[in-house]
Amino acid sequence: MAPLRQGEIKSLFMGAPSTGVRAILFGILSIFLMTLDHRHHHLETLRGALSLVVYPLQQAVGIPTRLVGWASDEFTSRESLQEENRRLRQMQFLTTAHLQRLTVLEAENRRLRRLLGSADNLPEKTVIAEVVTVDADPYRHRIVLAKGTRAGVYVGQPLLDAQGVVGQVMHAGPISSTALLITDPSHALPIQVDRTGMRGLVLGTGRYGELELPYVPNNTDVREGDLLITSSLGGRFPRGYPVAVVDRVEPDPGRPFARILARPTAALDRIREVLLVDHRAAQHAPEPGMPDSLPLQPEPSTSDGPAATGAVQ
Amino acid sequence: MNVGHRSGTWVIVFTLVIGMMLCLVPIPEWADRLRPQWVSLVVLYWCMALPDRVGVGIAWLTGLLLDVARGTLLGQHALAMSLMALITLKSHQRVRVLPLWEQAVTVFLFLMVNQLAVHWVNGISGFPPTDWWYLAPPLSSTLLWPWVFVLLRDLRRRFRVT
Numbered sequence: 071m072a073p074l075r076q077g078e079i080k081s082l083f084m085g086a087p088s089t090g091v092r093a094i095l096f097g098i099l100s101i102f103l104m105t106l107d108h109r110h111h112h113l114e115t116l117r118g119a120l121s122l123v124v125y126p127l128q129q130a131v132g133i134p135t136r137l138v139g140w141a142s143d144e145f146t147s148r149e150s151l152q153e154e155n156r157r158l159r160q161m162q163f164l165t166t167a168h169l170q171r172l173t174v175l176e177a178e179n180r181r182l183r184r185l186l187g188s189a190d191n192l193p194e195k196t197v198i199a200e201v202v203t204v205d206a207d208p209y210r211h212r213i214v215l216a217k218g219t220r221a222g223v224y225v226g227q228p229l230l231d232a233q234g235v236v237g238q239v240m241h242a243g244p245i246s247s248t249a250l251l252i253t254d255p256s257h258a259l260p261i262q263v264d265r266t267g268m269r270g271l272v273l274g275t276g277r278y279g280e281l282e283l284p285y286v287p288n289n290t291d292v293r294e295g296d297l298l299i300t301s302s303l304g305g306r307f308p309r310g311y312p313v314a315v316v317d318r319v320e321p322d323p324g325r326p327f328a329r330i331l332a333r334p335t336a337a338l339d340r341i342r343e344v345l346l347v348d349h350r351a352a353q354h355a356p357e358p359g360m361p362d363s364l365p366l367q368p369e370p371s372t373s374d375g376p377a378a379t380g381a382v383q
Numbered sequence: 384m385n386v387g388h389r390s391g392t393w394v395i396v397f398t399l400v401i402g403m404m405l406c407l408v409p410i411p412e413w414a415d416r417l418r419p420q421w422v423s424l425v426v427l428y429w430c431m432a433l434p435d436r437v438g439v440g441i442a443w444l445t446g447l448l449l450d451v452a453r454g455t456l457l458g459q460h461a462l463a464m465s466l467m468a469l470i471t472l473k474s475h476q477r478v479r480v481l482p483l484w485e486q487a488v489t490v491f492l493f494l495m496v497n498q499l500a501v502h503w504v505n506g507i508s509g510f511p512p513t514d515w516w517y518l519a520p521p522l523s524s525t526l527l528w529p530w531v532f533v534l535l536r537d538l539r540r541r542f543r544v545t
Contacts, residue, residue, distance in 0.1 A: 089439060093469040096443040100465065103447075103458035108508055113457050120451040127400065128452060131407045204409050205454060209510060209517075212454045241454065248454040255510065276513070278412075339412075 114225070114241060118218075121243035128203045128214055128246070139342075195348035197221055201341055202246065209276060211251035213237075215344065218245040223346060226306055230345045234312040234335035235259070235300060239346070251338055252313065253278055261313050262301040266291055269301055272314060272332060278339040281314050283330035288321040290328070298332055308349050391544030395437060398425050398535060399445055407452055416516045419524035422449060423497050426464060427490060428535045430471040431479055433544065442468035455501075456508060463500035467493050483529045491525040 107113045146154075197217060205212035217223050219242045229236040229249050237251040250257050257274040268290065272281045286292060296316040302309035314332035321328045402425035410418065426445055429437035446464030450457050471478070471493055478489050498521050502512050538544075 089469065089472050093439045093465055096439055096465045097462060100443070100446075100458035100462035104456045104462070104504065104508075107457040117451055117457060120448060124403075124448055124452040127404055128407060131404050132409070135409060203407055209505070209512065210454070214454075 117241050118243040121241070121246055125202075125243070125246045129216075132202050195222075197223070197346040197348070198343055199223070199247075199346055200343055209255075211237075211254040211257075211274065211276070211278070211338070212240070213249050213251065213341070213344075215239075215247050215249055215346075216245075217346065218243045218247050220244055222348060223247045224350065228307045228347050228349055230311060230347060231336045231341055231343070233337060234314070235307065236336045236338065236341060236344050238306065249344075252334060252336075253281065253338055259307065259313060260301045260303040261298045263292060263316075264297040264299050264312075265293075266296075268292070269303065270298075272298060279333055280317075281332045281334055283316070283332060284327065286328050286330055287326060288323065288328045292316060292319055292328075292330060294319055297335075306349070308347055389436070389545070391539075391542045394538060394542045394544045395429055395433075398429075398538065401425075403445070403449065403452065406449065417519050417523045419527050420494055420497065420520050421524075423464065423467060423494055424490075424524055424528065424531045425535070426468060427471055427493060428532060430468050431475045432536070432539060434472050434475050437468075438472060439465045439468045456504065459501055459504045462504065463497045466500050467497040470496060483532065486532070487525050487528040490528045491521055494521040494524050497521075 103113065199215040199217035199221070202214045202216050205214075215223070223239055223242045225239055225242050227239040227242075229238060235252060237249045237254070237257065239247050240250045241248045251274070252259055252272070253274040253276065255274050255276040259272050260269070261272050262269050270283055270286060272283055275282050283292070283298075294316055298313045298316065300307040300309055300311045300313055312335045314334045316330060317333045318331045319328060320330070399422065402422040405421035406418070422445055426437065426442050430442065443461045443465040446459075446461035447457065449455075449460040449464070453460070474489075478486055481489065495518075498517065502517050505512065
């Protein structure tokens with residue numbers, strides 16, 4: 071009886087005051103963690119370890135969506151399958167035809183580059199990763215991918231889909247990773263207007279389907295329908311992938327810069343799979359004075375990890 | 384008696400896991416803004432019902448895992464969650480005996496503290512909220528509180544979680 075009595079008394083008199091103390095300790099610990107995470111990005115290993123705990127949940131949560139996809143694949147009728155097959159075969163035929171021309175062009179391009187003495191940065195390794203979850207926070211555009219460092223994913227790795235640039239990897243855990251979409255408000259991407267070659271940046275706005283082109287003077291030649299491609303300045307994204315199409319140009323005589331909005335070419339709100347491009351191998355040392363790109367905020371995805379070291383070497 | 388003192392840990396863990404999953408399930412963008420703070424509701428209930436078992440520590444850990452799952456700053460939800468757990472623990476004896484709707488009003492305040500702390504950190508780190516929608520989740524969670532409360536209470540009684 072005695073030990074029980076003692077335990078009860080303990081919980082009554084020891085429990086109450088220690089709650090406040092513990093709360094203060096945990097509060098300090100959280101602030102410490104947040105500061106480390108925000109300013110110095112030292113917590114990738116901790117995040118990676120904890121992501122192993124959370125990953126099964128993220129997987130489980132995606133099951134219904136995948137089941138629906140699987141069911142619609144499984145129960146499509148024979149005719150529609152045949153129809154799809156026919157269409158795909160046609161497309162394949164066309165693509166192969168295009169590709170033949172492309173191979174020739176690629177070879178020619180490589181030869182010309184060699185003639186010019188510039189580095190050859192065409193071959194790039196790619197990995198396809200499934201999107202596990204889309205971030206639950208409506209203010210941040212992030213996705214979780216089902217591939218991690220074991221599959222060669224690294225922080226800062228560019229993400230593409232069939233239509234264009236999707237984003238870049240922000241945290242890489244062992245078997246999963248988090249990526250920032252180009253529409254996230256903290257994301258900036260160096261681009262070039264395909265038609266004129268003008269360099270610039272596109273910023274995320276926090277809305278799918280809208281990007282902003284800041285600091286473009288009113289009299290610059292940018293028109294609706296212009297294609298924006300990656301400029302590879304900053305050395306994080308490979309050159310020449312489509313990013314967005316200019317949607318609206320509103321010159322504002324009252325201000326030095328026009329208001330330009332663009333629509334991403336990638337279907338950012340509907341992606342299920344993304345292409346991870348290993349850009350490190352293809353990276354030749356950029357000029358030392360070149361600004362290291364991307365996120366405006368000192369957010370987790372800036373100069374840290376293998377991407378930054380790769381760019382320096 | 385001593386052995387039975389800590390029974391039903393798995394029920395607590397299970398409900399926390401379910402709450403976490405409900406926080407991560409992909410839903411359309413318009414519904415996302417109204418998504419209730421499921422994990423916070425579960426943590427709140429256990430803090431109120433079993434304050435000697437679920438306290439600031441478990442709230443903090445849950446928040447940390449939520450941070451990892453959502454890709455927010457490590458410690459952001461952890462701080463908010465432990466703050467909420469603290470005020471719940473300090474007042475659980477008063478809140479527990481209130482009628483359900485009065486309890487819901489109090490719970491609204493607790494959840495509000497949680498949400499404000501999260502967005503306060505967001506604001507400091509450079510992402511101030513652009514509209515008033517961030518006040519919606521505590522409201523939708525409050526509307527759900529009576530059901531969550533009754534459900535978790537029944538679970539606690541059936542599996543004799545003490």
